[in-house]
Amino acid sequence: MNLIERIDHWAVVAPEAIAHISDGRTLTYWELRSRSNALACYLTQRFGDDRRPIAVLGHREPEMLVAFLGSVKSGRPYVPLDTALPQQRIDKILATSRAALVLTPKDILEFSALQVCSPAAAVRGDEPFYILFTSGSTGEPKGVIITLACLEHFIAWMLAEQRFTELGEVFLNQAPFSFDLSVMDLYCCLATAGSLFSISRDLLENPKKLYRALASSGVTTWVSTPSFAQMCLVEERFSEAMLPRVRRFLFCGETLAPQTAAQLLKRFPRAEVWNTYGPTEATVATTSIRIDAGIVERYSPLPVGRPMPGSEIFIVNGNREVLAANQRGEIIITGPNVSPGYLARPDLTANAFFQHAGHRAYRTGDFGRFRDDVLFFEGRMDEQIKVTGYRIELGDVEANLRALPTVRDAVVLPVTKKGAAQSLAAFVLLAERHETSDFNVAHKLRTQLGERLPAYMLPRKFVFLDAFPMTANGKVDRASLAKSL
Amino acid sequence: MIAADFSDKVLQLLASVAETDEVFANLDLPLYECQVLDSMRTVQLILMVEEEFGIKVSPAEFERETWQTPRKIIADLRHRMSM
Numbered sequence: 313m314n315l316i317e318r319i320d321h322w323a324v325v326a327p328e329a330i331a332h333i334s335d336g337r338t339l340t341y342w343e344l345r346s347r348s349n350a351l352a353c354y355l356t357q358r359f360g361d362d363r364r365p366i367a368v369l370g371h372r373e374p375e376m377l378v379a380f381l382g383s384v385k386s387g388r389p390y391v392p393l394d395t396a397l398p399q400q401r402i403d404k405i406l407a408t409s410r411a412a413l414v415l416t417p418k419d420i421l422e423f424s425a426l427q428v429c430s431p432a433a434a435v436r437g438d439e440p441f442y443i444l445f446t447s448g449s450t451g452e453p454k455g456v457i458i459t460l461a462c463l464e465h466f467i468a469w470m471l472a473e474q475r476f477t478e479l480g481e482v483f484l485n486q487a488p489f490s491f492d493l494s495v496m497d498l499y500c501c502l503a504t505a506g507s508l509f510s511i512s513r514d515l516l517e518n519p520k521k522l523y524r525a526l527a528s529s530g531v532t533t534w535v536s537t538p539s540f541a542q543m544c545l546v547e548e549r550f551s552e553a554m555l556p557r558v559r560r561f562l563f564c565g566e567t568l569a570p571q572t573a574a575q576l577l578k579r580f581p582r583a584e585v586w587n588t589y590g591p592t593e594a595t596v597a598t599t600s601i602r603i604d605a606g607i608v609e610r611y612s613p614l615p616v617g618r619p620m621p622g623s624e625i626f627i628v629n630g631n632r633e634v635l636a637a638n639q640r641g642e643i644i645i646t647g648p649n650v651s652p653g654y655l656a657r658p659d660l661t662a663n664a665f666f667q668h669a670g671h672r673a674y675r676t677g678d679f680g681r682f683r684d685d686v687l688f689f690e691g692r693m694d695e696q697i698k699v700t701g702y703r704i705e706l707g708d709v710e711a712n713l714r715a716l717p718t719v720r721d722a723v724v725l726p727v728t729k730k731g732a733a734q735s736l737a738a739f740v741l742l743a744e745r746h747e748t749s750d751f752n753v754a755h756k757l758r759t760q761l762g763e764r765l766p767a768y769m770l771p772r773k774f775v776f777l778d779a780f781p782m783t784a785n786g787k788v789d790r791a792s793l794a795k796s797l
Numbered sequence: 798m799i800a801a802d803f804s805d806k807v808l809q810l811l812a813s814v815a816e817t818d819e820v821f822a823n824l825d826l827p828l829y830e831c832q833v834l835d836s837m838r839t840v841q842l843i844l845m846v847e848e849e850f851g852i853k854v855s856p857a858e859f860e861r862e863t864w865q866t867p868r869k870i871i872a873d874l875r876h877r878m879s880m
Contacts, residue, residue: 516836523857539837546840547856700837727816735816751819755831767832773816 315464316434320345322505332374334510339374347424351382352431354423359412367411369393372510375420387433389440394488400764405445405453437461443655444492446592447704451711455655456592465648466595467499469620481506486536492592493565497535532557537565537701542572551579564588564597565701570612573603589616589689593674595649599687615686623647643680646673697726697733702768712764718743725794738771739793804871810845814838824868852877
């Protein structure tokens with residue numbers, strides 16, 4: 313059974329089992345299979361041999377899952393898009409992906425209610441399964457292609473390591489479907505006939521509702537960014553008493569702070585805490601490690617673990633020579649979980665991907681080193697940063713700022729606290745100025761930029777300058793700007 | 798503690814979380830609407846308020862309406878202090 317067949321077989325074994333819960337709406341495994349089959353047939357009839365991707369634009373609706381599976385069952389990859397993305401960003405992604413169709417929950421409901429048939433030509437092994445768009449340094453989002461084989465390799469590892477209870481798990485879905493952390497909860501859940509419990513925007517914005525929802529969720533497997541757990545921990549009642557069934561916390565997307573791990577271990581004495589690491593280009597996560605009290609005590613920062621079986625990680629220097637343990641260099645990932653590359657961008661693909669011993673390999677641009685046989689992540693080599701788990705290229709924000717009519721030039725830097733980026737600050741040279749107060753100008757720029765970029769990429773702080781400080785060789789002195797923050 | 802000191806301190810905490818001095822200038826700034834505050838920042842502010850004044854605000858009982866503007870935050874915290 314491949315992954316798609318495995319998900320489908322639950323419709324026979326446990327047709328009434330709940331696959332997804334979101335804002336009070338549910339989807340059973342039977343509904344998931346029959347609706348995704350119907351949608352696959354609709355797509356096949358409408359597009360025939362045209363296998364261009366299907367964009368799926370929504371939030372946490374159960375229809376999203378129907379559309380993801382419907383697309384791949386018709387032999388087409390899907391491009392997940394969250395409604396929080398601004399229209400201009402969506403347009404850029406649609407243009408790059410050459411999506412044949414954009415499906416919204418309303419369309420999906422309509423097209424999946426049609427006749428049920430058995431779709432014949434689902435996505436296979438090395439064919440693209442999903443395409444996930446991430447920030448690109450020049451202001452153009454880039455689409456990471458993940459094949460069915462990549463995803464299966466990742467999921468097989470997760471299932472073997474975590475030993476989820478089939479038909480017994482409730483997975484927390486905190487990340488939007490347009491962010492690959494969600495792939496971890498979504499497909500581990502569907503592969504084991506679990507229930508996916510989504511945190512919608514409405515819950516995120518209303519802490520009172522959020523905690524009430526968590527308390528009634530029955531979550532057994534918590535999957536989130538460390539930032540989200542850190543936020544939840546501020547409430548003292550966020551403990552085993554609120555979530556008595558939690559058995560494990562799985563973290564990915566950003567650095568897990570030792571304090572967060574320690575607090576979780578204390579408040580959830582019966583749960584395991586796992587740290588994982590990996591870029592979108594290598595299918596969600598490549599390394600993992602269980603963080604127990606001993607590790608918290610011994611290491612700060614925490615290690616990110618060992619690579620999954622079948623994949624390898626090595627550390628190289630600037631000349632691409634492999635380094636010994638304890639030496640710091642670039643993290644290279646190789647194995648069947650590595651993406652074939654960026655959609656329609658052979659230039660970017662050639663820069664970041666190469667072949668190694670019969671496998672694809674990816675240059676992460678991350679610094680790291682092995683110590684005591686486990687990998688430690690030590691930051692970025694370039695200007696990519698993570699804010700609350702979201703991957704952002706500073707160049708992307710700068711390029712979009714410069715495209716605004718009142719902006720002459722812009723430099724964007726992270727505001728860091730305890731070594732972690734908390735938010736972005738923009739240093740702006742204005743071409744013209746009509747507003748009087750800096751706050752009003754900043755508010756206007758942020759609003760305009762919000763039409764081009766997702767909210768998590770918008771600078772919080774704006775500093776207006778007449779000129780940028782320069783280094784001796786005539787470049788913008790980013791270090792001195794950073795110092796002024 | 799005299800009233801003005803308390804308000805000032807609250808505004809300082811708010812300004813540092815929100816990363817803008819506008820909160821001093823406009824006490825009726827709609828914090829959530831202007832995206833000056835969000836869930837993450839509200840929680841940061843809750844932590845700072847506890848550290849500074851010893852006031853415990855439970856995120857599980859928190860409603861955005863009570864902290865909609867700088868003025869409302871000051872009023873709410875003053876009320877909690879007096880309890």
